[in-house]
Amino acid sequence: MRIFILIWFGQLISLIGSGLTRFALGVWVYRNTGSVTQYALISLFAILPSILLSPLVGVLVDRWNRRSCMILSDAGAGLSTLAIALLLFVGRLEVWHIYLVVGVSSTFSAFQWPAYTAATTMLVPKQHLGRASGMVQFAEATSRLLAPMLAGVLVVTIQIQGIILIDCVTFLFSLVTLLLVRFPQPKTTAENEVKKSWQLREFTYGWTYITARPALLGLLIFFAAINFLIGVVSVLVTPLVLAFAAANVLGTVLSIGGSGMLVGGLVMSVWGGPKNRILGVFGFTLSGGLSILLAGLMPSVPVFFAAAFIYYFGVSMIDGCDQAIWQSKVAPAVQGRVFAVRSMLALASLPLAYLIAGPLADQVFEPLLAPTGLLAGSIGKIIGVGRGYGIALLFVVVGMLTMLAIAFGYLYQPLRRLDDQLPDAIADEAFP
Known part of the structure; x- marks a missing residue:
């Protein structure tokens, strides 16, 4: 576990730095353009290259x-971030530069998640994988907790250039x-050995592996x-x-x-998660959907605080x-390919979400709950009318659709009984 903890700590520090940049650039773009669509395009360029490259990366x-x-x-990713800093220093940064650099950074980052996840399997005993996953979530949470607060202070003192x-x-x-450690390599068998020739089946192996196991395919579709x-x-x-508060409240x-x-990651690290993990997925997804629904029905700062924590x-x-x-x-020997396909397909729906979220908010839902909007006299009396209330209505719709997706997932028997019916592929003992 010592090697894993050292790697984890390095990634934790990197995540905090990336969180600072993400927050600062997001506020900079939205304030300079005033467009939800242009703001959303940053997220699109941050994920699309990773999705497209996943089969090769695996x-x-x-x-x-x-x-x-x-x-x-x-x-x-570090060099890509440095490029943004240089453009800022010379006063030449434009929104399209951010799209380009974020896309390049995403190309390199495509290697990070499948390699990190597959390496963890070799470093951590099976019985502690839930705790290791909790530590990874703890690192992500620490970034989300510290980065907005630090960025709000640093953007005033050292400006966005210093943050980057x-x-x-x-x-x-x-x-x-990473340079200080060595990783153990997985043992391969005749069935899963990676050949040295570039054959089509190598790129499709992850998909074949998943589709041969209906429970994993169902889990993948659920997350998509x-x-x-x-x-x-x-x-x-x-x-x-x-729409309802200042930028400092957004940071809060x-x-x-x-x-x-952070609390969830700590709980997961100590507890390791429920014995039936798929029921844990369903249960906590339900709580997230309810928090989104609550934020839409009663859009206000206290509700945002509560919903953010629960979610x-x-x-x-x-x-x-x-x-x-x-x-x-x-x-373990095939996790690179399987996890890459898993990432590609589970995240393939995100670009579509990023593309339609802005237009839906700007052109459909916000006009519906404008003072003279079509729904101002009906739903507007429940949620409210004016700037931001259309986005709140969209949150209500998303919360309801989340609960519908959970119902379909639970009714699919191979997915509901995944933990019991699908055998483990790794042994209980610790890895060397």
Whole structure:
């Protein structure tokens, strides 16, 4: 576990730096453009390259040393962030520059998640995978908690250029931690050995592996649906909060969400998650859907605080349970390819969410609840009328659709009985 903890700590520091940059750039773009659509395009460019490259990345992660993949990812992402800093220093930064650099950074980052996840399986005993997943969620939560608060202070004192340079230093720190360790390599069998020739079946192996197991396919489809709904919400959180409060309140909302994720990560790290992990996924997804629904029905700062904490607490538990399921049910030697396909398909719905969230808010839902809007005299009497209330209505719709997706997932028997019916692919003992 010592090697895993050292790597985890390096990634934690890097996540905090990236969170600073993400917050600062998001506020900068929204304030300079006033457009939800242009703001949402940052999220699109941040994820689309990773999705498109996933089949190739999965093969490479299984071929290459997984530590080398993580080093490549951190180095490329750090250089991309440095490019934004240089453009800011010379006063030439424009929105399209951010799209381009974020896309390049996403290309390198595509290697990070499958390599990190597959390496964790080799470093951590199966019985502690839930706790390791909780630690990963704890790191993400720490970033979400600290980054908005720090960014709000630093953007005034050292400005956005200084924030981005701090991010570059955190990337360097994570690189050093990776250079100090060695990763064990998985044992291969005749069935899952990665061949040295570039054959089509290598790129389709992950898909074949998943489709041969209906429970994993059902889990993948479930998360594709949930991620689409989450994508819509994630784009619109900033415009919704800024419609009712100042930017410093937005930072507080995000920090409270981070504290919820932090507590969830701590609970997951100590507890390891419920014995039946798929029921944990369903239960905490339900609590997240209810929090989204609440934020839409009663849009106000206190409700945003409560909803953010509840939602992000559940995110830690959901991701921890989901991660442990995949790590225990998929053979370590093929996890690079399987996890890459899993990532590609589960996240494939996000670009669509990012593309439609802005137009839906700007052109459909906001006009519906304008003072003279079509629904001002009906739903407007329940939620409210004016700027931001249309986005609130969209949150209500997303919350209801989330609960519908949970119902369909629970009714699908292979998914509901995944933990009991699908055998584990790794042994109980610790790995060397």
